[in-house]
Structures are given as C-alpha cells and as structure tokens.
Amino acid sequence: AQKITQTQPGMFVQEKEAVTLDCTYDTSDPSYGLFWYKQPSSGEMIFLIYQGSYDQQNATEGRYSLNFQKARKSANLVISASQLGDSAMYFCATSNAGGTSYGKLTFGQGTILTVHP
Amino acid sequence: DAGVIQSPRHEVTEMGQEVTLRCKPISGHDYLFWYRQTMMRGLELLIYFNNNVPIDDSGMPEDRFSAKMPNASFSTLKIQPSEPRDSAVYFCASSLPPGRGNTEAFFGQGTRLTVV
Numbered sequence: 001a002q003k004i005t006q007t008q009p010g011m012f013v014q015e016k017e018a019v020t021l022d023c024t025y026d027t028s029d030p031s032y033g034l035f036w037y038k039q040p041s042s043g044e045m046i047f048l049i050y051q052g053s054y055d056q057q058n059a060t061e062g063r064y065s066l067n068f069q070k071a072r073k074s075a076n077l078v079i080s081a082s083q084l085g086d087s088a089m090y091f092c093a094t095s096n097a098g099g100t101s102y103g104k105l106t107f108g109q110g111t112i113l114t115v116h117p
Numbered sequence: 118d119a120g121v122i123q124s125p126r127h128e129v130t131e132m133g134q135e136v137t138l139r140c141k142p143i144s145g146h147d148y149l150f151w152y153r154q155t156m157m158r159g160l161e162l163l164i165y166f167n168n169n170v171p172i173d174d175s176g177m178p179e180d181r182f183s184a185k186m187p188n189a190s191f192s193t194l195k196i197q198p199s200e201p202r203d204s205a206v207y208f209c210a211s212s213l214p215p216g217r218g219n220t221e222a223f224f225g226q227g228t229r230l231t232v233v
Contacts, residue, residue, distance in 0.1 A: 033220060045208060045224035052220075091160065101148035101167070103212035103222030107160040 002027040002094050004108035011113050013082045020067070021077040021111045023092035032096045034075040035105065036066065040088040048090075050102075051075060082115045089113075121225035123209050129231045135197040138228045141190055142211030150222060151184055151194050152208040160208075166192065167214075199232045206230070 003026040013019035025034065036048040051059045051066045059066045067076040075094075079086055089112050093105040122141040130136050142149045150165040164174040169186045177184070181200070186192040196203055206229050212222040 035221060037224075043206065043229070044226050045210075047221040047223070050220050093160075101150075101165075101212045101214050101222070102220045103148050103150050103210055104162060104165055104173070105150075105152075105160075105222065106162075109159050 002029070002032075002096065002106040004092050004094055004106055006092055006108035006111050008111045009109075011111055013079075013113065013115055015084060015115055015117050016081055018078060018080045019082055019113065021079070021090050021092075021113065023075045023077065023108060025073050025075060025092070025094050027073075027094060027096065029096035032094055033102045034066065034068065035093045035095070035102070036064070036075075036077045037091045037093060037107075038086075038088045039091065039110070040085075045091075049077070079113075084115050084117060087113060087115045121209055121211050121223050123207075123225035123228050125228060126226060127229045127231075129233065130199055132200055132232055133198045134232075135195065136199045136203075136230060136232075138194040138207050138209075138230070140192045140194070140209030140225060142192070142209070143223055144190065145213070146211035146223075147214055148212045148222075149186060149192050150210040150212070151192070152210065152224075154206040154208065154227070155204075163194070196230075199230075201232045204230055204232050 005024045032053045034051040038046045049061045065078045089110045092108045095102045151163040163176040166186045206227045208227045209225045210222040
C-alpha cells in the first residue's frame with residue numbers, strides 16, 4: 001500500500017517569495033512516481049511536476065521544482081517567485097508504474113496555499 | 118485535443134434517483150480512471166480501465182456504484198439508488214501507459230454531485 005502525508009493544512013507566502021510545500025511518502029514499490037497537482041478554486045486538477053524514483057536529478061518545470069530526497073522519502077514542492085495566481089490547493093500523489101499507468105494515484109490531503117500581495 | 122470531457126458539470130438529484138456521470142477521455146489514452154473527492158476522504162480512486170476493460174474496482178464503495186466503458190471514447194459512472202452521502206466531486210482522468218509519452222494523468226473538470 002502507498003501513503004502520502006502532507007503535514008501543512010495551510011501555507012501563506014508573500015508575492016514574489018519562494019515557498020516549500022512538504023510531502024512525505026511511504027511505499028514498498030521499488031519503482032514509483034511522485035506527482036504534484038494544483039487545484040484552484042474553480043476545481044480542476046492541473047498537473048505541475050513529476051519525479052521518477054530512479055531519476056538522479058530533481059525535476060524542474062518553470063517556477064516549480066521538486067526537492068526529492070529518496071532516503072527520507074520526501075518530495076517537497078518548491079514554488080519560486082510566487083504569484084497571486086498560485087493561490088490554490090496543492091496535492092502530492094504517488095503511483096507505482098509496475099506495468100500499469102501512473103494515473104493510478106494515491107493522494108495526500110492537500111495544502112492550501114495563499115499568496116498575499 | 119480538448120482534454121478529458123465530463124458531463125454534466127453539476128448534478129442535483131433527489132435521494133433514491135439514478136445518476137449517470139459521463140466521461141470522454143483524451144483520444145489515444147489507454148487508461149481511464151474515476152476518482153471521487155470529498156472533504157472527509159479526500160481524493161480516492163474508485164475504478165480504472167485499461168483498453169476498455171475494468172482492471173481494479175476495489176475503490177467502488179458499494180454495489181450501488183457501477184462503471185462501464187463500452188468503447189475507447191466513452192465511460193459512465195452510475196449510482197443507483199443515490200444517497201446524500203454520495204454527494205462529492207467526481208473526476209474522470211485518462212493517461213498513457215508508462216513509456217509511451219507523458220507520464221501524468223489528465224483530469225476532467227469534474228462533476229459536482231449533490232444528492233438531497
């Protein structure tokens with residue numbers, strides 16, 4: 001079984017500052033993926049970034065980067081230069097490939113990020 | 118591609134009525150997933166299909182829930198009879214298998230179901 005823990009129910013950040021959203025995971029699978037999704041108030045789920053368990057380097061996508069520490073089983077999301085539009089719920093999720101799809105996801109409870117002007 | 122399309126976006130129904138949620142996945146995606154989001158339980162996987170075949174329905178809460186995928190471009194999630202505790206946002210998502218392009222699942226806009 002897989003488990004995702006997001007310990008920060010809510011986070012606040014000043015516009016243009018960087019913010020780190022925490023995520024720890026627990027899985028017995030040797031090969032897995034880690035994902036972050038954003039859910040704005042409008043409700044849709046927007047994919048942000050992916051990290052494979054065997055990837056040597058931390059993933060980056062524009063202002064998003066994933067601080068992957070495999071030994072600690074953590075996959076924190078770093079958002080640089082926060083913008084007002086970043087205010088949303090953020091979900092960390094994991095999936096094992098195992099021949100199936102990375103769409104079979106186990107989600108954390110989410111962190112609500114509020115960006116102040 | 119227009120992305121994953123779900124209908125309706127909102128549904129209000131009375132307890133005991135049948136509810137059918139619809140999903141059109143992204144063309145070419147082999148996998149289709151149904152998720153449910155509630156305040157109490159968060160996002161949870163209900164069922165998923167590979168090439169139109171149900172693979173894992175262990176997340177389906179009760180026999181009142183059923184899902185079908187008659188072809189590669191259409192899936193339904195049916196609740197019969199509906200109960201107030203079924204009120205939630207239901208998401209459909211689709212994806213390619215690992216090794217064939219993008220790894221992530223693409224989600225639809227969701228259907229907000231309210232059972233009164």
